[in-house]
Amino acid sequence: MADIHLDEVGHSYDGGRTHALAPMTWTWSDGRAYALLGPSGCGKTTLLNIISGLLTPSAGRVHLGGRDVTGIPPAGRNIAQVFQFPVLYEEMSVYDNLAFPLRNRRYPKAEVDQRVRTVARLLGLEEVLGRRSRRLDPGRQQIVSLGRGLVRPEVAAVLLDEPLTVIDPALKWTLRSKLKEIHRDTRHTLIYVTHDQTEALTFADEVVVLKDGAIVQSGEPAELFLSPAHEFVGHFIGSPGMNVLDAAIERGVVRVGGTPAGLAVADGAPAGRTLSDGPVRLGVRPEFVRVVPVPRSPGLSAQVTGVDRMGSHHLVHARAEGGTLVAKTEPGGVAEGTGHFHFERAYLFRDEVRCGTLAALEGTAP
Numbered sequence: 001m002a003d004i005h006l007d008e009v010g011h012s013y014d015g016g017r018t019h020a021l022a023p024m025t026w027t028w029s030d031g032r033a034y035a036l037l038g039p040s041g042c043g044k045t046t047l048l049n050i051i052s053g054l055l056t057p058s059a060g061r062v063h064l065g066g067r068d069v070t071g072i073p074p075a076g077r078n079i080a081q082v083f084q085f086p087v088l089y090e091e092m093s094v095y096d097n098l099a100f101p102l103r104n105r106r107y108p109k110a111e112v113d114q115r116v117r118t119v120a121r122l123l124g125l126e127e128v129l130g131r132r133s134r135r136l137d138p139g140r141q142q143i144v145s146l147g148r149g150l151v152r153p154e155v156a157a158v159l160l161d162e163p164l165t166v167i168d169p170a171l172k173w174t175l176r177s178k179l180k181e182i183h184r185d186t187r188h189t190l191i192y193v194t195h196d197q198t199e200a201l202t203f204a205d206e207v208v209v210l211k212d213g214a215i216v217q218s219g220e221p222a223e224l225f226l227s228p229a230h231e232f233v234g235h236f237i238g239s240p241g242m243n244v245l246d247a248a249i250e251r252g253v254v255r256v257g258g259t260p261a262g263l264a265v266a267d268g269a270p271a272g273r274t275l276s277d278g279p280v281r282l283g284v285r286p287e288f289v290r291v292v293p294v295p296r297s298p299g300l301s302a303q304v305t306g307v308d309r310m311g312s313h314h315l316v317h318a319r320a321e322g323g324t325l326v327a328k329t330e331p332g333g334v335a336e337g338t339g340h341f342h343f344e345r346a347y348l349f350r351d352e353v354r355c356g357t358l359a360a361l362e363g364t365a366p
């Protein structure tokens, strides 16, 4: 097992006119479970295929455990890959399909049997081990494909490209927790590609968010939720996504329309650095917008336009000068007309990248 290091790796499918993947330097640490999350077309499969060796990047070098493997085909990399749809020998039994990657590498018979049975037990395939693969439904066939990817104990990494697409939704939950269990057992480096935030957040130790061929943030699921570093992360993770309002900084005060919403505090060092005047975007998740009886800083007053009653919570919609605002609140009465909204964990973005946070204006804090 080994770290996978990408050194300025990028890829263009059209001779450099456009980039499917912008040059990136990045390390996937040994033994971690990653989710690679992003919308359709952002470059997830391209990145995975570069790691596995199915694709040679048009720029940069790929290192596996310190060894440069850039020009080495998949067979020489010791990496297992599971695709969106089943890849199986249909005429072989489930047992033989699972055993194939091990027999191919001349594992002793007893070890083949032990690994096949362990993986079959974990994935609920014990009862169909003797059955021909083509006789299984597509969902089960995909589980066997998953098993083939996970059966070799010595692989450097297992790459999973939207592996649960064809699986019944109810079974997806079970399989995700099985995958976690298998990961705890084998400690393979797992990279799990998905465009589904729930899948990414429930599966991974670390979520890597890709947008337009570039990594915009990575971190533990809670970190991405509580502290988005990029507007896109705020939108893409969370349901509903982060509210974003057009605002401006004037002498340290963040104004939405003409109304002060709070104090601008710059992120990072040196402490006390101020943000320059000018347009900014204010982002706050619906979970951190509270409906309060009187104005409270940081926050805004806005016109309530409607309430969605969701059962476990309410979504209160309001119109502010800088855009629309949604608050996720406890069920209960919400006044019509003007509502007062207090913000916690509100951030400031410029060019989509976070530059600061919104603090209470002096004299108006509780």
Ligand SMILES: Nc1ncnc2c1ncn2[C@@H]1O[C@H](COP(=O)(O)OP(=O)(O)OP(=O)(O)O)[C@@H](O)[C@H]1O
Binding pocket: 013, 020, 038, 039, 040, 041, 042, 043, 044, 045, 046, 047, 195
């Ligand atoms: N073989 C190819 N030839 C030309 N362009 C390609 C090829 N494969 C992918 N692309 C383009 O490269 C970009 C990234 O595609 P990629 O398949 O890596 O994204 P993805 O995030 O995996 O998307 P999806 O979730 O839809 O599979 C897209 O604009 C896509 O159209």
